[in-house]
Structure formats: C-alpha cells, structure tokens
Amino acid sequence: xxxxxxxxxxxxxxxxxxxxxxxxxxxxxxxxxxxxxxxxxxxxxxxxxxxxxxxxxxxxxxxxxxxxxxxxxxxxxxxxxxxxxxxxxxxxxxxxxxxxxxxxxxxxxxxxxxxxxxxxxxxxxxxxxxxxxxxxxxxxxxxxxxxxxxxxxxxxxxxxxxxxxxxxxxxxxxxxxxxxxxxxxxxxxxxxxxxxxxxxxxxxxxxxxxxxxxxxxxxxxxxxxxxxxxxxxxxxxxxxxxxxxxxxxxxxxxxxxxxxxxxxxxxxxxxxxxxxxxxxxxxxxxxxxxxxxx
Amino acid sequence: xxxxxxxxxxxxxxxxxxxxxxxxxxxxxxxxxxxxxxxxxxxxxxxxxxxxxxxxxxxxxxxxxxxxxxxxxxxxxxxxxxxxxxxxxxxxxxxxxxxxxxxxxxxxxxxxxxxxxxxxxxxxxxxxxxxxxxxxxxxxxxxxxxxxxxxxxxxxxxxxxxxxxxxxxxxxxxxxxxxxxxxxxxxxxxxxxxxxxxxxxxxxxxxxxxxxxxxxxxxxxxxxxxxxxxxxxxxxxxxxxxxxxxxxxxxxxxxxxxxxxxxxxxxxxxxxxxxxxx
Ligand SMILES: Nc1nc2c(ncn2[C@@H]2O[C@H](COP(=O)(O)OP(=O)(O)OP(=O)(O)O)[C@@H](O)[C@H]2O)c(=O)[nH]1
Ligand SMILES: Nc1nc2c(ncn2[C@@H]2O[C@H](COP(=O)(O)OP(=O)(O)OP(=O)(O)O)[C@@H](O)[C@H]2O)c(=O)[nH]1
Ligand SMILES: [K+]
Ligand SMILES: [Mg+2]
Ligand SMILES: [Mg+2]
Numbered sequence: 126x127x128x129x130x131x132x133x134x135x136x137x138x139x140x141x142x143x144x145x146x147x148x149x150x151x152x153x154x155x156x157x158x159x160x161x162x163x164x165x166x167x168x169x170x171x172x173x174x175x176x177x178x179x180x181x182x183x184x185x186x187x188x189x190x191x192x193x194x195x196x197x198x199x200x201x202x203x204x205x206x207x208x209x210x211x212x213x214x215x216x217x218x219x220x221x222x223x224x225x226x227x228x229x230x231x232x233x234x235x236x237x238x239x240x241x242x243x244x245x246x247x248x249x250x251x252x253x254x255x256x257x258x259x260x261x262x263x264x265x266x267x268x269x270x271x272x273x274x275x276x277x278x279x280x281x282x283x284x285x286x287x288x289x290x291x292x293x294x295x296x297x298x299x300x301x302x303x304x305x306x307x308x309x310x311x312x313x314x315x316x317x318x319x320x321x322x323x324x325x326x327x328x329x330x331x332x333x334x335x336x337x338x339x340x341x342x343x344x345x346x347x348x349x350x351x352x353x354x355x356x357x358x359x360x361x362x363x364x365x366x367x368x369x370x371x372x373x374x375x376x377x378x379x380x381x382x383x384x385x386x387x388x389x390x391x392x393x394x395x396x397x398x399x400x401x402x403x404x405x406x407x408x409x410x411x412x413x414x415x416x417x418x419x
Numbered sequence: 420x421x422x423x424x425x426x427x428x429x430x431x432x433x434x435x436x437x438x439x440x441x442x443x444x445x446x447x448x449x450x451x452x453x454x455x456x457x458x459x460x461x462x463x464x465x466x467x468x469x470x471x472x473x474x475x476x477x478x479x480x481x482x483x484x485x486x487x488x489x490x491x492x493x494x495x496x497x498x499x500x501x502x503x504x505x506x507x508x509x510x511x512x513x514x515x516x517x518x519x520x521x522x523x524x525x526x527x528x529x530x531x532x533x534x535x536x537x538x539x540x541x542x543x544x545x546x547x548x549x550x551x552x553x554x555x556x557x558x559x560x561x562x563x564x565x566x567x568x569x570x571x572x573x574x575x576x577x578x579x580x581x582x583x584x585x586x587x588x589x590x591x592x593x594x595x596x597x598x599x600x601x602x603x604x605x606x607x608x609x610x611x612x613x614x615x616x617x618x619x620x621x622x623x624x625x626x627x628x629x630x631x632x633x634x635x636x637x638x639x640x641x642x643x644x645x646x647x648x649x650x651x652x653x654x655x656x657x658x659x660x661x662x663x664x665x666x667x668x669x670x671x672x673x674x675x676x677x678x679x680x681x682x683x684x685x686x687x688x689x690x691x692x693x694x695x696x697x
Contacts (some may be wrong), residue, residue, distance in 0.1 A: 165623035165673025233508030264547035348623025
C-alpha cells in the first residue's frame with residue numbers, strides 16, 4: 126500500500142503533516158488529479174474519480190480503530206480498483222464451446238500479436254485453438270499471423286486472395302467449428318474512430334460471425350483519446366473485454382482506465398513484450414499501482 | 420483589464436485544455452509558467468493578450484526546433500541514408516513506403532531496406548509495399564543481424580545507382596537495453612545522414628519519454644508524427660518539438676502512400692490553440 130503511492134509520497138507526507146483534515150484532503154485530491162492525468166487517465170474521468178473520493182472522505186466515518194487519514198488513503202485505492210471492476214480475477218474461462226473471440230482496435234495497437242498470445246494461452250490451458258486472419262487491409266497481415274501460428278503450433282485460416290474480410294471471417298469460423306475447435310480467435314484490421322467505412326466492416330464481421338466475445342486491444346501508451354475511441358468502438362460492436370498491450374515500456378496505462386470507464390468492459394489480459402509468452406492475466410491492483418507510481 | 424487572480428485562473432484553464440489535447444503534462448506546466456511570467460512582466464491584461472502570448476510561445480517552440488527539407492537532405496548526400504526508429508506499431512514501415520514514394524516522385528531512385536528481421540511478417544510487409552509501389556526493397560533473413568542487412572544494402576545500393584536508402588528498423592521499447600544497443604549498432608554501421616523518429620499521434624505522456632530515450636541513445640534529427648488523421652488537434656508534435664528541440668517534418672494522415680503531409684506549424688498551432696470563450 127505504501128509502495129503503491131510512490132509518486133505521491135510527498136503528497137502523502139504533506140497530508141499527514143497537515144493539521145486540518147478537510148484542507149489536507151483538498152490538497153491531496155489536487156495532487157492525485159495531477160498524478161492521474163500524468164498517467165494518461167482521461168481528464169474528466171480523473172475529476173469524476175477524485176470528486177467521488179472527496180465526497181466519501183468528507184461525509185463517511187472511518188471504521189473503529191482506524192485513523193481518519195489512514196482510512197482516506199484506503200478510499201483512494203479502493204475507488205480506483207473499483208473503477209477497474211474490483212480486485213477479483215477476471216473470468217477467462219470460455220463459458221461454452223466453441224467460443225468465438227474477435228479482436229478489434231486501432232492501427233498498430235497489437236491485435237495480431239495479441240491474437241497469437243491469446244491462442245497460445247488457451248492452447249496451454251488445454252483448448253483446441255484456431256486463428257482466423259481476417260485483416261485484408263494491412264500488407265502482409267496474413268503472413269504475420271501465419272508465422273506466429275507456426276511458432277506456437279496453432280493453425281491459421283486465411284486466404285490473401287480474398288479481399289472481403291467478412292467472407293474470410295465467416296469461412297474461417299465455419300472451418301474451425303466444423304472441425305471441432307473449441308476456441309476460435311479472429312484477427313481484424315486496425316481502424317480508428319473516424320474511419321466510418323472500416324467501422325462498418327467491423328460491424329459486418331461481427332454480425333456475420335456472431336462472436337461470443339469482442340475484445341478491444343488497446344495500446345498502454347494511448348493518451349486522452351482512449352475514452353472517445355473506446356466509446357466509439359463499443360457503440361459499433363459491444364466490447365466484452367479489454368486487453369492492454371505494451372506495458373513493458375514506460376507508459377503508465379491510464380488510458381486503459383478510460384477505456385474501461387467508456388465501455389464498462391473489464392481488462393482481462395496485459396501484454397508485456399513482443400514474445401508470445403509476454404502475456405499475463407490482469408490484476409486491477411497492479412494497474413492502479415502503476416498509475417499511482419508503483 | 421483582468422486582475423492577476425483572474426488571469427491565473429485563465430492560465431490554469433488553458434493548461435488543462437492543453438493537457439486535454441495530450442500536450443505532455445510537463446510541457447503544459449512549463450508553458451503555463453511562461454504565461455504567468457508574461458503576466459508578471461505586465462504583458463498580459465486581457466483574455467486576448469493571453470491567447471496572443473500563448474500563440475507566440477507555441478510558434479517559438481517550433482521556430483527554435485528549426486525546419487528541415489528532407490528532399491534537400493536527400494539531394495545533398497549521395498546516396499542519402501535515412502534510418503527510421505520508434506517504439507512498436509507507431510507506423511515506421513508504412514511511413515518508409517510513403518517517403519519512398521515521395522522521393523521517387525521527386526526524381527530520386529530510392530531503395531527500401533527491410534532491416535526488421537525480428538517481427539513476424541515484417542519482411543513480407545515491406546515486400547508487398549515494394550510490389551505495390553514498384554520501388555525496390557532489399558530484404559534480410561529473419562533472425563539475422565539488422566546491422567549487417569543494412570550494411571549489405573548499402574553495398575548493393577552503391578553498385579546499382581540507388582541514391583536514397585530508407586532503412587526500416589524493428590519497433591522496440593526505448594527501455595529495452597539489448598534492443599537499444601542493437602539500434603546503436605545499426606546507426607554505427609550505417610552512419611545515416613538523417614535519423615527519423617516516428618511517433619503515434621494518439622500517444623499520451625509517454626511521447627516525450629520515447630523522444631528523450633531515443634534521442635539519448637542514437638540522436639534524433641527529425642520527427643514524423645503518424646495517425647494524425649485519427650487526432651488532428653493532438654498535442655504530440657508540440658510536446659516533442661518542445662522537449663527535443665528538433666523539427667516535426669511530416670504528418671502521416673492515413674494508410675495510403677499519399678497520406679503524408681509536410682508539417683505546417685501555423686496550421687497546427689491554430690488547431691491546438693485553446694479557445695478561451697468562458
Ligand atoms: N513491446 C511490446 N510490443 C508489443 C506488444 N504487443 C504487441 N507489440 C508490438 O507492437 C507492434 C504492433 O503489433 P501488431 O500485433 O502488428 O499490431 P496490430 O494491432 O495487429 O496492427 P495492425 O494490424 O496494423 O492494426 C509489433 O511490433 C508487435 O511486436 C507488447 O505487449 N509489448
Ligand atoms: N490511420 C493511419 N494509420 C497508419 C498511419 N501510419 C501507419 N498506420 C497504420 O498503423 C499500423 C502499423 O504500421 P506499421 O508501419 O506496421 O508500424 P511499425 O512502426 O512499422 O510497426 P512495428 O514494425 O511492428 O514496430 C498499420 O496498420 C498501418 O497501416 C497513419 O498515418 N494513419
Ligand atoms: K501505438
Ligand atoms: Mg494486425
Ligand atoms: Mg515495422
């Protein structure tokens with residue numbers, strides 16, 4: 126807990142030195158806002174969270190035996206974790222078989238790499254996994270997924286001569302389902318919130334394959350736009366879960382918090398490197414720690 | 420005429436607006452303290468003054484960073500060697516294809532060099548760009564040393580009359596020591612005339628970390644910000660020009676070969692300048 130607030134050490138010391146509780150809370154809230162924004166949490170969201178924390182801090186009573194100030198810090202932590210859906214482990218077990226997963230996200234966010242990581246993860250869990258290369262847009266998207274599939278020993282369905290992503294996706298799913306595969310993962314082209322034709326394509330793929338889970342793959346270094354973008358994706362095809370990539374760099378990952386707030390979807394995995402094994406099941410407390418400077 | 424208090428709160432408002440457009444927090448803070456200084460020097464008495472001073476500060480950032488005409492750099496060096504660097508997935512390979520087309524359209528004979536021997540599909544990606552643009556590509560074997568691919572490409576280019584080499588490198592995290600050393604080696608071997616850092620317009624505060632680390636490791640001569648079509652009013656160009664003092668030379672505005680625009684400082688500054696209507 127102490128460690129979690131590394132970047133806020135000064136603010137915490139100040140907070141404990143301060144004589145007046147209310148003043149101390151206000152000062153701390155200001156510092157916290159700054160820390161959240163520096164970590165790329167959406168500005169409005171940062172204000173919203175801190176407002177909620179302040180409200181609780183000034184209206185609720187601490188449990189018996191706990192100092193008011195100690196209790197305040199636990200509220201801060203709790204509210205942030207709550208935003209990420211509480212400190213329970215996300216459910217990653219497919220609810221039924223076959224389980225069809227579709228990955229969506231911005232250009233270069235890490236979808237194709239993540240498709241392979243996810244396939245490898247479920248393969249090690251004992252599932253029979255297939256990958257579908259439905260990105261007909263990026264040059265060599267198929268080669269990329271095929272090479273990754275070879276590395277992890279997972280079959281890849283694709284056909285670079287077909288230009289229609291919807292057709293490949295539905296053919297690929299049909300192919301694997303008929304063969305008794307249990308988890309089918311569809312990689313799609315990158316797109317952004319202003320590319321209406323590409324968003325329409327995403328909608329069409331989704332309505333044709335009816336995925337059990339649509340996962341938004343989001344780059345851990347994304348800034349303030351994360352909220353709008355996640356919202357737009359969610360409005361186009363309902364996002365069921367989120368994977369945050371590239372957390373092996375220096376980015377704090379606050380944009381991912383915005384994506385959670387915009388979609389209501391939980392983060393299930395994080396990417397921590399380029400290799401297929403650089404992949405972990407997500408723990409809310411870890412990201413909160415990172416955002417706060419753990 | 421506003422009181423100092425009122426001006427201070429306006430400056431705070433401006434700072435938040437800059438931060439809301441992903442101007443790095445640190446940079447927004449420095450800009451707002453320069454605004455405060457202008458207030459103290461008696462240069463600001465109204466909302467309009469404040470906006471004018473801010474605009475001047477922003478323009479000055481870019482003027483200090485200077486400007487570079489990449490075509491002149493290419494003309495001055497034969498063959499001209501350009502190395503592209505940046506973190507994963509920002510758009511290096513796509514940008515290489517765009518710049519190669521630009522050079523070709525301006526009478527050059529460019530060669531694209533696939534020195535990303537690591538990422539799955541990286542070689543094929545540049546090969547397909549070569550097929551589509553008709554611009555030759557020099558490829559390497561997966562797993563081979565990128566510096567030696569680049570070295571061989573230089574030999575190849577000089578014997579075939581290519582006058583510009585665009586060297587692609589694998590995306591890498593700026594904190595990955597092994598990969599940064601690998602990049603240093605590429606730069607040592609190639610001795611590029613120009614090192615281009617590629618940064619994604621949607622990046623948050625990490626943009627300045629990326630810029631600092633790459634600049635410290637190998638030196639950055641100019642910056643290309645990609646995916647500006649997704650975020651025209653984004654603060655990344657400003658943050659990087661401020662931190663590095665190096666010019667932003669182009670903006671990537673889409674996935675097509677022509678989706679590359681010379682970076683226009685005045686247009687950009689007007690776009691990100693916050694409105695002070697309240
Ligand atoms: N360091 C690091 N790199 C990653 C991670 N996940 C993906 N990458 C890299 O990010 C880059 C982009 O990944 P891709 O999987 O091609 O991204 P994409 O979303 O499929 O890209 P498009 O299909 O072009 O939209 C590649 O260099 C990957 O190796 C991660 O967790 N850490
Ligand atoms: N919308 C848009 N997409 C872009 C732009 N530039 C690149 N992209 C897309 O971003 C994705 C990643 O581009 P790449 O060129 O593969 O990126 P990279 O930096 O070479 O990636 P790695 O080599 O894996 O590190 C691709 O889907 C590109 O089409 C741009 O200016 N606008
Ligand atoms: K990115
Ligand atoms: Mg992809
Ligand atoms: Mg590349």
